[in-house]
Amino acid sequence: MPGAGVLVCSGLRKRYGRRVAVDDVGFEIAAGERYGLLGPNGAGKTTTISMICGLLRRDGGEVSVAGQAVDERATAARAAIGYVPQEIALYPDLTGRENLRFFARLYGLTGRTQDERVDACLELVGLSDRAGERVDKYSGGMQRRLNIAAGLLHDPRLLVLDEPTVGVDPQSRIAILDSIEALGTEGLAVLYTTHYMEEAQRLCDRIGILDERRLVAEGTREELVALVGGEDRVRLSADGDLTALAAALGAVEGITQASAADGRVDLMVLGARRALPRILEAATRAGASVSGVEVVEPDLEAVFLHLTGKALRD
Amino acid sequence: MRIALVIAAKDLRQRLRDRSALVVGVAAPLMLALIISAALGGTGFNSFHATYALYDGDHGPVARSFTAIFRTPQLRRAVRIRTVRSAAEAASLTKHDLAAAFVIPPGFSGSVTAGDPAAIRVIRSRADLIGGQVAVDIAGAFAARVEGSQLAVRSALAAGAPASHADALVARATSAPPVVTLADTAAGGRQLQPASYFGPAMAIFFLFFTVGLGARSLLAERRQATLARLQAAPISARAVLGGKAIASFVLGFTSMLVLVVVSSALLGARWGHPLAVLLLIVAAVLAAMGITTLVVTAAKTEEQAGGYSSAVGVVLALLGGNFIPISSAPAVLRRLTLLTPNGWALRGFTDLGTGARASAIVPSIVALAVFAAVTGGVSVARANRVVRAQ
DSSP: OOOSSSEEEEEEEEEETTEEEEEEEEEEEOTTOEEEEEOOTTSSHHHHHHHHTTSSOOSEEEEEETTEETTTSHHHHHHTEEEEOSSOOSOTTSBHHHHHHHHHHHTTOOHHHHHHHHHHHHHHTTOGGGTTSBGGGSOHHHHHHHHHHHHHTTOOSEEEEESTTTTOOHHHHHHHHHHHHTTOOSSOEEEEEESOHHHHHHHOSEEEEEETTEEEEEEOHHHHHHHTTTEEEEEEEEESOHHHHHHHHHTSTTEEEEEEETTEEEEEEESHHHHHHHHHHHHHHTTOEEEEEEEEOOOHHHHHHHHHSSOTTO | OHHHHHHHHHHHHHHHHTTHHHIIIIIHHHHHHHHHHHHHOSSOSSOOOEEEEEEESOOSHHHHHHHHHTTSHHHHTTEEEEEOSOHHHHHHHHTTTOSEEEEEOTTHHHHHHHTOOOOOEEEEOSSOHHHHHHHHHHHHHHHHHHHHHHHHHHHHHHTTOOGGGHHHHHHHHHHSOOSSOOOOOOTTSSOOOHHHHHHHHHHHHHHHHHHHHHHHHHHHHHHTTHHHHHHHSSOOHHHHHHHHHHHHHHHHHHHHHHHHHHIIIIIOOOOOOHHHHHHHHHHHHHHHHHHHHHHHHTOSSHHHHHHHHHHHHHHHHHHHTSSSOGGGSOHHHHHHHTTSHHHHHHHHHHHHHTTOOGGGGHHHHHHHHHHHHHHHHHHHHHHHHHHSOO
16 A cells, blocks of 8 residues: 555445444554544544554455555554553553563563663653552553553554543543653654544644544644634523524524534534624524523534534534 | 463463462362361271171070171271160160161070071161161171071081081071172272362362463453453464463463372372373363363353353263262263263372273373363364454
């Protein structure tokens, strides 16, 4: 497969019986680039990276990692990948250091090289002083950080992180994001899946938006926001039947998208500030009692709403 | 091979750290073997011991012939006689600690000599059924000899022997040693000790649980998501399965070996020819690995695997004679034993324990190898599906 990227994948397809889990997904990640795969739960993010890492058989498409096609040179391709699963994939009855040593040996690291890499990765995730403790004594956040360290041991060309902040407290989340930012970009390509827009915006150079099994858009944050055009996002907090309110507002001139979720209505609006009186008037006519209005500059959530017609959290 | 050893070393470290291997593989079988051996007595698994009360109200020559039976080499080691002064005392003792009582009524010898009906009364304890039955059998055997001697005496008298010699003829006939005696020994020529039976029996029973720990660790890897890391690593499914198999084998083999040493030292178990014992252990461990892996790979969760393994392990142990000596089971069960690896392994170990030659275990080794090959082949294919990408 041609291509200079560390990861090159195209036409990825996976079916479970008659259900299609991923359909024609493809993207490239260059050396030193952080690529975010953004999408709601069930969009196909984990299935996509499972095919890239060789955990799932593909029903179609091609993958090459560091120039090695995963079908022909599976061992070489896998050796170039550092995989961090969504779950805490560690042995709870072994210490942090024992876990890392074990995974390092699987990648052929031995002797002094192994010790140096283990120490470096423990240092990176801030667990050097707790390395001798059993993992089941660690907090959830510490386990998450060690989970990431285990994927970095062999100095991979491609680091695949599958929603590494799921289920962690805010403080640990910040620590994990700091660790990922501290990785440096010297040749390491990062594939980061998340359904948190802020994480994708903060960490990723380019973002692919995955919805309902397909990649619907990709580009830098700026490129994606440009897709929204002159639209702003307006968020109404209101009481009453919000679904009916969203339907009523969708008919107002200048409103291109309207969706209700989490006790509020999100709107994509052309010229929001001028359109605001019309919006409030229509809401009143629809019998809603508006308690708050927020006008947000276009962001990834707005992009997602614009592309899919629904909020990222749906 | 290097990666398989790395995975095996990690698995063994985990098993030793959580002490499960130590408990299941050594402590539990040793304790059970100790308890069962102690319950069955330490002086001979197949030997019988009983104490009987004896009231001799006759004191005649035939009564003396009866009491002399208990001084014969066959019964002297097994039966102890307590002579009492009355039939009532004899009956009373059977209500407490004696297995049975013999009551020889006055005039017993005279009746026998005269060819009249005579009876030795056997009073059996309700608490010791076997001891009571043996007492009945002893009296029955004596009665048969008396009947035979009466026939002989009548023949002698008919042939012209003086009637005054009848008493002496009867006494001589009833006290003569039996023409045919039974020698109760095991196949190898040595009595099987309880520890020599229950040592291997418990070791084999728990072997299924010990090697099952290794097989179940594959499901634990899946639950912990560490299997995904192994799948993503540049290693083959064969290396993962090889590592699990090595760890299971080491656990099973070590557990059996420790039990051999400890049961020999503490319980006096005899295991027989060391090399043959080692071969038999290897074959038994491989067969147990094949069966447990087959069972575990049929399960979706560790809990399910634990339930399946326990059920299969207990059924195989029951059929294989791990709890109840299969020699005392009905013929159907004795045949079923040979459908289990437990039965074949135990047969090999008991043969060796009774002093049989090493070649006696060849059928057991072959049978266990067949179990290992068939179940192992199927389970490797199934386990491969667990480890490979789906």
